[in-house]
Amino acid sequence: MTFALAVDCGLVVLVLGMAIWTIAARTTFPAVAGFVAYGLLLTLVWMRLAAPDVALTEAAIGGGLTGVLLLGATSRLRATAQSAAAERPSAPFRLIVAGLCTLISAAIAAVVLLLPDPAPTLAPEAGAKLSLTGVGNAVTAVLLAYRALDTLLESAVLLLALVGVWSLAPDRFWGGAPRSLALRYRDGSLSLLGQVLPPIGIVLGVYIVWVGADAPGGKFQGATIIAAMWVLTMMAGLQNPPELGRAWVRLILVAGAAFFLAAGIAGFWLAGAFLAYPPGFAKPLIVAIEAALTLSVAATLGLLVAGPSARPVRT
Amino acid sequence: MSGTTLFGLCAAVLVGLGLYGVIVHPQVLRRVVAFNLLGAGAFLLFGVVARRGAEAGMGGDPVPQALVITGIVVAFSATALAVGLLLRLRAVRAAEDADR
Numbered sequence: 001m002t003f004a005l006a007v008d009c010g011l012v013v014l015v016l017g018m019a020i021w022t023i024a025a026r027t028t029f030p031a032v033a034g035f036v037a038y039g040l041l042l043t044l045v046w047m048r049l050a051a052p053d054v055a056l057t058e059a060a061i062g063g064g065l066t067g068v069l070l071l072g073a074t075s076r077l078r079a080t081a082q083s084a085a086a087e088r089p090s091a092p093f094r095l096i097v098a099g100l101c102t103l104i105s106a107a108i109a110a111v112v113l114l115l116p117d118p119a120p121t122l123a124p125e126a127g128a129k130l131s132l133t134g135v136g137n138a139v140t141a142v143l144l145a146y147r148a149l150d151t152l153l154e155s156a157v158l159l160l161a162l163v164g165v166w167s168l169a170p171d172r173f174w175g176g177a178p179r180s181l182a183l184r185y186r187d188g189s190l191s192l193l194g195q196v197l198p199p200i201g202i203v204l205g206v207y208i209v210w211v212g213a214d215a216p217g218g219k220f221q222g223a224t225i226i227a228a229m230w231v232l233t234m235m236a237g238l239q240n241p242p243e244l245g246r247a248w249v250r251l252i253l254v255a256g257a258a259f260f261l262a263a264g265i266a267g268f269w270l271a272g273a274f275l276a277y278p279p280g281f282a283k284p285l286i287v288a289i290e291a292a293l294t295l296s297v298a299a300t301l302g303l304l305v306a307g308p309s310a311r312p313v314r315t
Numbered sequence: 316m317s318g319t320t321l322f323g324l325c326a327a328v329l330v331g332l333g334l335y336g337v338i339v340h341p342q343v344l345r346r347v348v349a350f351n352l353l354g355a356g357a358f359l360l361f362g363v364v365a366r367r368g369a370e371a372g373m374g375g376d377p378v379p380q381a382l383v384i385t386g387i388v389v390a391f392s393a394t395a396l397a398v399g400l401l402l403r404l405r406a407v408r409a410a411e412d413a414d415r
Contacts, residue, residue, distance in 0.1 A: 008318035012325045019329055019352055023336040028344055035348050042355055045322055049362040050374025057384045061391045062355065069391075070348060073398045077344055077405060087341045097338050105331030112323035112363065121368025121376045138377035139384070147381060154385050161392035165399040220388050297388075304395035307402070 008048060015041045028077070032070045039063030052216035053139040056208065060224035061301075068231055069305050072181070135286060136214030143218065144286045148275045152264060155257040155293060158300045162253070166244060169308035175245025178303075179310035182237030194236030201229035209294050213283070219290040223297035230302040241306040245313060253303070256296025260289050323363040329356030347397050354390050358383045 018038040025031040039062035046055035089097075127138060135141050143151050169176075183190065205225035212218030233239050242249050263285055264275040271278045277285050333353025340346050361379040368376030 005318055005321075008321050012321055015325060016328060016332075019332050022352055023332055023340075023349060028342065031345060031348055035351065038352065038355070042359070045325075045359065046362060048318060049322060049366045050369065051362055051365060051380050051383075054358075054362065054380055054383050054387070057387045058355075061387050062351075066351060066391055066394055069395055069398055070344070073344055073402060076402060077342075089339055089341070094339050097335055101331040101335040101338075104334060105327045108327035108330055108360070109324050112320065112327055112360070115323075115364070115367060119364070119367035119376075121370050122378045127373060138373055139381050142377045142381035143384065147378070150382075150385055154389060157389055158392050161396050164396045168399050168403040218384070220384055301391070304392060307399055 011041065011045055011048065015045060028074045029071075032067065032074050035070065036063050036067035039066065053137070053212075053218060053221070056216060056218075056221040057224070060221055060228065064228055065224060065231070065301060065305060068228075068235075072305070135283060137212060137216065137218070139216075140212050140218050140286070144289060145277065145282065148260075148264070152257070152260050152275070155260060155297065158297065158304075159253065159257060162300050162304055165304060166308050169310065173309040173312055175243065176309040176311040176313045177243045178241040178306040178308060180237070180240050181231065181234040181306060182240075183235055190236045191238065194233045194238045198229040198233055201225055201232075205229070205298075206294075209290055210287075212290065213287060219294045219297060223294045224301060226294070226298040227301035227305075230298065231305050234302075234306065241303070243313060244303070244309050249299075249303075252299045253296055256289075256293035259292040263289055319363055319366045322359060322366075326356045326359035326363060329353070329359065332356075343401050344398075347394060347401070350397075351390065351394060354386075358386055361386075 015038065018034050018041055022031050022034040022038055025034060039058060042062060043055045043059040046052070046058055129146075130136070130138060130141055135145070202225075205222040207222070208217040208225065209219050209222030210217075212222065234241060263277075267274055267276040267278075270276075270281075330353055333349050333351075333356055336349025337346050337353060340349060361383045362375075365375035365377075365379040365383075368379070370376075
């Protein structure tokens with residue numbers, strides 16, 4: 001067994017162990033903590049699969065923001081946890097479900113083992129047209145040039161999810177600020193972290209967006225880091241979430257998708273097709289769209305964590 | 316067996332584990348966590364397919380990789396919506412209990 005394979009085996013054992021812990025833990029808090037560790041381990045798996053762009057996304061969202069969201073929900077739901085534990089399904093039922101899930105796993109494993117060889121791939125085609133887009137990172141080229149429509153729809157889906165979350169607010173609070181994220185038991189260290197880390201994190205986030213054109217990185221990864229910095233300052237109690245009815249909040253949220261859509265429609269006249277970029281202008285357009293999307297995605301992710309309005313509008 | 320195949324088998328087990336958690340857990344929040352576990356397994360399958368398609372000097376096929384990046388972000392927004400619904404449901408139930 002080679003060294004690399006031994007490392008992979010060790011990683012798989014850790015990932016599976018953490019996944020089993022996440023499902024089997026008796027209470028919610030350790031399960032969610034296990035899920036965060038699971039996300040960080042998956043980041044290493046993605047590196048082993050030669051996908052650093054995905055690894056960055058998984059670390060920032062899978063391990064980071066999802067963890068914050070789930071931990072916040074855990075602490076607010078603590079009182080209901082006890083009553084629900086009594087409704088645990090019976091042992092025979094669980095046994096049947098376990099059997100069926102094992103079957104599904106076995107079927108997927110069989111598919112993995114029977115994948116065609118040589119594997120079909122779009123890598124040569126993605127590489128061949130890379131010079132036309134002006135970007136050096138093939139994943140960014142797929143996201144913003146070849147399959148730009150997917151990314152445009154995704155930025156719309158993010159907004160739809162936010163509208164869904166906002167619509168859960170009671171009528172009397174509509175347009176008001178979400179509940180404060182500030183932790184009740186916070187000491188000086190969190191406050192210090194909330195002041196020292198954001199300047200570094202924001203520079204890092206912008207850097208990751210910028211290098212995303214030619215190296216691993218991109219707007220989603222960078223925007224998530226910026227969003228995480230915002231959430232950190234809110235959790236440290238240094239600032240409160242904004243009122244959701246304000247015009248400037250709405251403007252920042254839709255700016256990215258609106259600019260992307262406008263650039264796509266302009267493609268009809270400038271390059272003959274929706275979301276087509278005029279020759280020679282692909283790179284500047286892609287960077288401009290990424291910049292606009294970064295701000296909007298960061299704001300959307302932060303407000304998704306903050307949740308619906310929970311206070312009346314201040315007049 | 317290569318490391319890539321090993322990760323593929325790992326992903327298959329993760330999907331089964333997550334599905335079990337989604338069906339069996341009595342608490343809704345735990346089901347949301349289990350669903351995310353399942354989703355991560357499905358994404359990993361994409362990663363394995365991408366890695367097998369390594370060609371033209373790239374470590375993997377960039378198309379499935381880009382799909383996974385989109386998927387992770389959408390999965391987060393869906394999780395946020397699920398958590399929002401859950402918290403609202405609890406607030407409504409608490410208000411109903413208080414009325415009784």
